Amino acid sequence: MLAVHVGNDVTFSGDAPAIFQSSDWAERGFCQRCGTHLFYHLKENGEYILPAGLFAEGEFTMNSEIFIDEKPGYYSFSNNTRKMTGEEVFAMFAGED
Template structure:
């Protein structure tokens, strides 16, 4: 992945992930899963994105009054930690 302009600031928020954010305004840019080298990017960063929502995480913690995508894969907080957190 490459960035135009200033490199994002980085913060290791857990044993398994690093967050990237704008050093000037603090806007969240990405979440980097270290074990799989996956980057999860904020959809709002893209002009006219042609993305389809395929995964929702921490769904057990969202307000009950909305659903983002009825056919997307959904993971609870525990499922996210089970899949991505390193075993101790």
């Protein structure tokens, strides 16, 4: 999934998203009508991470890749990014980083 870190100033129009706690540190939001994944919300800092496909327009700079240990071996991105394994991601969110 390609996602965009958009900070904590996020508003949604239309029906309120359904929100589910997915871990001790985050929750996920979904459309109540169709189930589309709308966001990942980090509870500690209030930051939202939205799927890039939600944006009709925009130019994004990729600066990090997470769960790199689960990446298929047949692709890689051309730019240099910060790469983190799943273990490193969970340690960071758990405050161990």
